[in-house]
Amino acid sequence: MNSHVDGVTREACYHCGLPVPPGSQFRTLIDGEQRAMCCPGCQAVSQTIVDGGLDTFYRHRDKQNQKNDRITGNSEQRALELSLFDDPDVQHSFVRKTAQGEREALLVIEGITCAACVWLLEHHLAKQPGVVRASVNLTTHRARLVWNESETRLSALLGEVDRIGYQAHPYQPNQEEALLEQEKKRAIRRIGVAGLGMMQVMMLAAALYAGDIASMESQIVTFIRWASLVLATPVALYSARPFYTAALRDIKTRQLSMDVPVSLAILLAYSASVWATFAGSGEVYFDSVTMFTFFLLIGRFMEMQARHRTGRAGNALLNLLPASALRLEGEQEVLVPATRLRVGDRVLVKPGHTLPADGRIVSGHTSVDESALTGEYMPLSKAPGDLVVGGTQNVEHPVVIEITETGSDSRLSTIVRMLDRAQAEKPTVARIADQVARYFVACTLITAAAVATSWWLIEPQNAFWITLSVLVVTCPCALSLATPTALTAATGTLRQAGVLISRGHVLESLATATHVVFDKTGTLTEGNLQIQDIRPLGGSDTDELLRLSAALEAGSEHPIAQAFTPYFQVRAEHIRNHLGEGLEGELDGRKMRIGTPLFAAQLAGITPPPAPDESGLWLLLCDTDRPLGWFRLDDQIRPESAQTIALLNRLGLTTVMLTGDGSSAADDVARRLGISEVQKGMAPEQKLSFLKALSDTGAEVVMIGDGINDIPALAGARTSIAMAGATDLAKTNADAVLIANDLMRLTDAIRLARKTRAIIRENLAWALLYNVLALPLAATGFIAPYMAAIGMSASSLVVVGNALRLSRRPKRDR
Amino acid sequence: MSIIYLLIPIAIILAGIAIAAFFWSVNSGQFDDLDSPAHSILYEDDEELIPEDVRPEKRVKGPDTDTKHD
Numbered sequence: 007m008n009s010h011v012d013g014v015t016r017e018a019c020y021h022c023g024l025p026v027p028p029g030s031q032f033r034t035l036i037d038g039e040q041r042a043m044c045c046p047g048c049q050a051v052s053q054t055i056v057d058g059g060l061d062t063f064y065r066h067r068d069k070q071n072q073k074n075d076r077i078t079g080n081s082e083q084r085a086l087e088l089s090l091f092d093d094p095d096v097q098h099s100f101v102r103k104t105a106q107g108e109r110e111a112l113l114v115i116e117g118i119t120c121a122a123c124v125w126l127l128e129h130h131l132a133k134q135p136g137v138v139r140a141s142v143n144l145t146t147h148r149a150r151l152v153w154n155e156s157e158t159r160l161s162a163l164l165g166e167v168d169r170i171g172y173q174a175h176p177y178q179p180n181q182e183e184a185l186l187e188q189e190k191k192r193a194i195r196r197i198g199v200a201g202l203g204m205m206q207v208m209m210l211a212a213a214l215y216a217g218d219i220a221s222m223e224s225q226i227v228t229f230i231r232w233a234s235l236v237l238a239t240p241v242a243l244y245s246a247r248p249f250y251t252a253a254l255r256d257i258k259t260r261q262l263s264m265d266v267p268v269s270l271a272i273l274l275a276y277s278a279s280v281w282a283t284f285a286g287s288g289e290v291y292f293d294s295v296t297m298f299t300f301f302l303l304i305g306r307f308m309e310m311q312a313r314h315r316t317g318r319a320g321n322a323l324l325n326l327l328p329a330s331a332l333r334l335e336g337e338q339e340v341l342v343p344a345t346r347l348r349v350g351d352r353v354l355v356k357p358g359h360t361l362p363a364d365g366r367i368v369s370g371h372t373s374v375d376e377s378a379l380t381g382e383y384m385p386l387s388k389a390p391g392d393l394v395v396g397g398t399q400n401v402e403h404p405v406v407i408e409i410t411e412t413g414s415d416s417r418l419s420t421i422v423r424m425l426d427r428a429q430a431e432k433p434t435v436a437r438i439a440d441q442v443a444r445y446f447v448a449c450t451l452i453t454a455a456a457v458a459t460s461w462w463l464i465e466p467q468n469a470f471w472i473t474l475s476v477l478v479v480t481c482p483c484a485l486s487l488a489t490p491t492a493l494t495a496a497t498g499t500l501r502q503a504g505v506l507i508s509r510g511h512v513l514e515s516l517a518t519a520t521h522v523v524f525d526k527t528g529t530l531t532e533g534n535l536q537i538q539d540i541r542p543l544g545g546s547d548t549d550e551l552l553r554l555s556a557a558l559e560a561g562s563e564h565p566i567a568q569a570f571t572p573y574f575q576v577r578a579e580h581i582r583n584h585l586g587e588g589l590e591g592e593l594d595g596r597k598m599r600i601g602t603p604l605f606a607a608q609l610a611g612i613t614p615p616p617a618p619d620e621s622g623l624w625l626l627l628c629d630t631d632r633p634l635g636w637f638r639l640d641d642q643i644r645p646e647s648a649q650t651i652a653l654l655n656r657l658g659l660t661t662v663m664l665t666g667d668g669s670s671a672a673d674d675v676a677r678r679l680g681i682s683e684v685q686k687g688m689a690p691e692q693k694l695s696f697l698k699a700l701s702d703t704g705a706e707v708v709m710i711g712d713g714i715n716d717i718p719a720l721a722g723a724r725t726s727i728a729m730a731g732a733t734d735l736a737k738t739n740a741d742a743v744l745i746a747n748d749l750m751r752l753t754d755a756i757r758l759a760r761k762t763r764a765i766i767r768e769n770l771a772w773a774l775l776y777n778v779l780a781l782p783l784a785a786t787g788f789i790a791p792y793m794a795a796i797g798m799s800a801s802s803l804v805v806v807g808n809a810l811r812l813s814r815r816p817k818r819d820r
Numbered sequence: 821m822s823i824i825y826l827l828i829p830i831a832i833i834l835a836g837i838a839i840a841a842f843f844w845s846v847n848s849g850q851f852d853d854l855d856s857p858a859h860s861i862l863y864e865d866d867e868e869l870i871p872e873d874v875r876p877e878k879r880v881k882g883p884d885t886d887t888k889h890d
Contacts, residue, residue, distance in 0.1 A: 066863055120859075121856040121858070122859070125856075125860060142856075143852055143853040145852070195843055198839065206831065206832070206835050230828070233832060237835065
């Protein structure tokens, strides 16, 4: 924002879309042009893609790739993990031998964003020697890989997936997922039957209507009715079954939902038509039955697709814990799968590696990056005796830890359990359509009863048919289409705009939201340290200072050092890392130190100069004679954050920031963004209870976050939204994901949600109006069946057309 | 008009066959991925299937002969 280092807008990385650091020299020749890359990782990935002749990928993708730090970050650990996958014991659970002696593995691929990714993965893998078949599913992110064990090894193939910027995990389908798969297949079969049945019955119905106007031989009419009966039966009895089971469940729990009138309408119209066909008198409504079923099934299917889309990755913790660990057995280091670690084992964790389980440090001093758990990006120093948590990253020195907890007792699993509980306690959102349905069903049934009794008294022989036509005319076609069509259209629009909705209630709750709660690190800010300011003291200019400091920091893997990586030119000699203080090294024969003021000034033998007032992390660069300059490091605020907050305030929403960070930086960020309320230093449990307290005051809360530490809070909020860069666990549990990684989309979503609510109300009003007008006509026996059918279709079309207004992209007033 | 006594049953049988075929294709996994097949037709990765003599010259494969601009 107010950075002195990069005043100009930064170029976006051609591969992953993140800003390219100033002075970056990473470039790849793609499509005859040099494209800027943000880091060596993206450069290597894009080079692999181009060298493989697969550069068409860049022309066809419609989204930027995801950056995968895990691969580019610590290749050594990844190589160790991959080599484990060649072990037959490890392969046992997800690899099987085919009849031809080939091996087949099921994998989950991380990082797939669009159809072009699928194409790239399939083609890159198919080119590898020994690969027989590779197919990737875009919806579930699952891959099926068949290879010849004599020509290649699984680890080599998984390494190839890494090389093009994705990450493959073994996939073990659990029962829940197998059920979802079944549910989806059943739904598609039901739609197929309903669609075919509908088309055929419609054709016959057209003949019947024509026959009503010009007269038709009664023999042929009877025959066509029988044919319609044959075609409509599977639709009414097989395709529409989900409505019946849902209605039965609702009746048992004494609720009236939309499923009840829907089932009633389908069953009554169908059985009356069957009766009419057998008796050879009265009217048939097979066309209405099939069309109604088909439209409703389509709506339900779209809802289900959206729900499944976020793709539940096999084991959500898989991505946080490493697959392998170095266990110390006597004097030997043995590589074992992390799942085989037991309490009391001693494990060596090298710098840059992830801790495989909770434990206590036995020997070695280091600092540990706990950002995955707490959101705090500054590593904490750890000494022997200190407890460390599985899933966090060792930053500086090798340490030996003794495992204290594994599996379900570990800290990570506790957070996941907390999430499950919060999810279960979440109150269900009452839907507008269901509320309307309750009154509507009651009214229809009462009216039908009244009509039946009065006609029974006046003209008993007509009573049944007139009552039935009342029920069919008031068939809640338009009413039950009113909400799903609007929601489907809005969901589709938001998806194009970069907001993926995975739970049905999101649009309704976004429209009524009163509070928006943000996490700080990774949500309002970019979530990593960047150099914000350089203050030379004395002779050197900023470029020279950057060159010197980057040379020193090249010796460290600390997040502070990573802020200097873009400016790296030469490496200093004799670099020594002083834990928690800074780095010392030699460049051009000059001895220099960078780090805390006290530490750096020691080299020159002076007391450190006072640090500038501005908040942030100040580092001092010193040589043996004098201090050279100050560097201010801070987490970069997202460019669109301030505007988003301003817009949200203008929409009448209260903004709150919840952060695990306890420092004054939190207040600083809030002040700069104009956030009204700040809660800092919050543990995951506190975040959850804060949200609960807020909801108890009647607030409707939208929570936006990205880390593991936000997950319980995300689950506790009425609506939860995860950032695109969030951990998989957060994404699969959030109600929506901002896949464009742009906070502005949130305001778009809220605005569209409000518009959707208005349109749902219009639709409901229209459907009710139609029913109110048609009811008296039907009750008095004036409505011919074809008139009822036309009226019903027309009202449905109006409702659908009105809902389609939501598919226009929302305009922004910037 | 009596022909419809034959034609309508035939239509019903055909619809039955279509449903059977549809069930088979769903069960064999052809509907598992509803998104990517729609895109896959657009990728120009079928050069080796085009006969030599009609192959457009611009599209020579290989990383070093990238002459395409779009």
